[in-house]
Amino acid sequence: MQPTTDQRQYRPDSISWLSAELREEVQFVDDPELKGRIYQWLRDVSELPGGDVLDIVDHHLSTVREKPDDEEGMGEFAMRRVDGDGTDNFPDSCEGCPHYGTRCPVFVDPVERRRRREQLQLEHTDADTSDKRRAYRRYAEEVGCHQITGALSDHVEQYQQLQERGLDLLEESDVTIGFTDEADEGARVEAEATQEGR
Numbered sequence: 001m002q003p004t005t006d007q008r009q010y011r012p013d014s015i016s017w018l019s020a021e022l023r024e025e026v027q028f029v030d031d032p033e034l035k036g037r038i039y040q041w042l043r044d045v046s047e048l049p050g051g052d053v054l055d056i057v058d059h060h061l062s063t064v065r066e067k068p069d070d071e072e073g074m075g076e077f078a079m080r081r082v083d084g085d086g087t088d089n090f091p092d093s094c095e096g097c098p099h100y101g102t103r104c105p106v107f108v109d110p111v112e113r114r115r116r117r118e119q120l121q122l123e124h125t126d127a128d129t130s131d132k133r134r135a136y137r138r139y140a141e142e143v144g145c146h147q148i149t150g151a152l153s154d155h156v157e158q159y160q161q162l163q164e165r166g167l168d169l170l171e172e173s174d175v176t177i178g179f180t181d182e183a184d185e186g187a188r189v190e191a192e193a194t195q196e197g198r
Contacts, residue, residue: 018163026039080108085101106145
């Protein structure tokens with residue numbers, strides 16, 4: 001039987017589950033240094049660019065297309081040859097791509113490409129994050145976009161680092177608070193009830 005979205009979202013190795021646990025536990029932590037590291041971790045998690053693969057890919061693509069020296073912050077690279085050799089119409093980070101200086105398949109028809117990415121999202125709604133990433137990698141290979149592949153790789157690395165830090169913080173806070181095994185679950189529930197009763 002396939003796990004539900006909620007079961008996947010709150011499994012013990014997910015960022016969502018870790019966030020919920022640490023938000024709950026931080027109120028019982030007396031060590032100011034540990035408390036500060038937990039709050040910093042929660043801030044870092046809140047700054048992740050979107051929670052789903054489509055959001056991550058689209059966020060990255062929109063930042064790739066922005067012109068960094070545009071004072072109004074509204075300028076975008078054309079991502080197609082307008083005149084000359086066309087390389088001025090592409091960001092430097094796209095150099096090396098076979099489409100560099102000609103026509104970017106991701107941006108040539110942005111509405112159609114967005115629809116394809118949304119279709120991927122719908123097709124993989126109940127899939128886990130790794131299946132979604134695989135689907136987007138296949139899409140990136142089809143259109144020849146190393147930017148999408150890079151965005152996914154960066155996300156995996158950032159996610160894993162946050163996950164490891166979060167698990168370490170949870171373990172440290174459990175030890176500090178005294179919730180270290182199943183026998184202490186009753187103490188946790190009692191402490192939470194006391195906290196809510198204030």
